[in-house]
Amino acid sequence: MDINNDLVNTTLVPVDFSATSLMALDQAASMVSALKETNKITLLHIIEGGNFDTITDASEVANTDHQDALAIEGALNRLHKIVATQGQPNIVYSYIVASGKAYKKIADIADQVKAETIVMGTHGSSGIQAFAGSNASKVIQIAPCPVVVIKQKPVNKGCKNIVLPLDLTMETRQKVNFAVKFAENYGSTVHIISMEEKDEFLSTRLENNLAQVESYLNDRGIPTTTNTLKASGGNFVKQTMAWAEGKNADLIIIMSQQDKELSEYIFGSYSQQIVNRSNIPVMAVNPNPELEGILDSPSGSKFQI
Numbered sequence: 001m002d003i004n005n006d007l008v009n010t011t012l013v014p015v016d017f018s019a020t021s022l023m024a025l026d027q028a029a030s031m032v033s034a035l036k037e038t039n040k041i042t043l044l045h046i047i048e049g050g051n052f053d054t055i056t057d058a059s060e061v062a063n064t065d066h067q068d069a070l071a072i073e074g075a076l077n078r079l080h081k082i083v084a085t086q087g088q089p090n091i092v093y094s095y096i097v098a099s100g101k102a103y104k105k106i107a108d109i110a111d112q113v114k115a116e117t118i119v120m121g122t123h124g125s126s127g128i129q130a131f132a133g134s135n136a137s138k139v140i141q142i143a144p145c146p147v148v149v150i151k152q153k154p155v156n157k158g159c160k161n162i163v164l165p166l167d168l169t170m171e172t173r174q175k176v177n178f179a180v181k182f183a184e185n186y187g188s189t190v191h192i193i194s195m196e197e198k199d200e201f202l203s204t205r206l207e208n209n210l211a212q213v214e215s216y217l218n219d220r221g222i223p224t225t226t227n228t229l230k231a232s233g234g235n236f237v238k239q240t241m242a243w244a245e246g247k248n249a250d251l252i253i254i255m256s257q258q259d260k261e262l263s264e265y266i267f268g269s270y271s272q273q274i275v276n277r278s279n280i281p282v283m284a285v286n287p288n289p290e291l292e293g294i295l296d297s298p299s300g301s302k303f304q305i
Helices: 019-033 058-063 066-084 102-112 133-142 171-186 200-219 236-246 270-277
Strands: 011-014 039-047 091-099 117-121 147-150 161-165 189-195 224-229 251-255 282-285 294-296 302-304
Touching (some): 011 019, 011 102, 019 091, 019 117, 019 147, 039 066, 058 066, 066 091, 091 102, 102 117, 102 133, 117 133, 133 147, 133 270, 161 171, 171 189, 171 200, 171 251, 189 200, 189 236, 200 224, 236 270, 251 270, 270 282
Parallel strands (some): 011 117, 039 091, 117 147, 189 224, 251 282
Antiparallel strands (some): 147 282, 294 302
């Protein structure tokens, strides 16, 4: 695929024309339109049964098999109509039609266009299996950038309330910088939450970690609250969801592979359950071993936390 400036550093939105995937597009638009500068959104439609090179323009269809060409032309027409209805003046829209296994192709295209974020719906199933919960999880696991998963919460302008669950792992704190980026752009309040730790030593460590993150956010001028939840029956997922819904949260930020301490308290993966159960948009961030415990300071330098 030839990369042009309209595709690089974009927000990538997989679209299978289901209502949920179109809601994800609306959410992506509401998120990026809150920014002052011009932003890019790229719609991606995947034809799983096809076998053709990635298409970014109708003129490229002539080089494909006749059977694929019909499906591609149909998808391009629908994408064009969707883009034509978008009225945000500070967003440049592009679209791509590709073939392959949906979750792999989403990650591959995101890497090629250097996507800043993937915004995708769950339970889209109009002809492809791309966006069922398990497939959203597969995208999260291999994506080169954060993935925002949308289910059914009505779209709000920007992100006024961000929920940031933290635990004792080093990886979990990498998502703090993503919370900072969103909060600074949208004027958000960041709500730090964690599960109550009964062990005195671990409880002290957790309190220190939470205090450090709160101080870091406050130094950036970001409104912050910190809350330790008592997880009834060890179900931190249930407590997280109830707390976030009570705050009318616009976004929950999680790590895609975290919760080493939490795993003994909950059934299965905390992150997996949040993605599958949450009606609130969820941003999942893949941990980077090179950044464990490192945060950007307001001056641009790095410090350990």
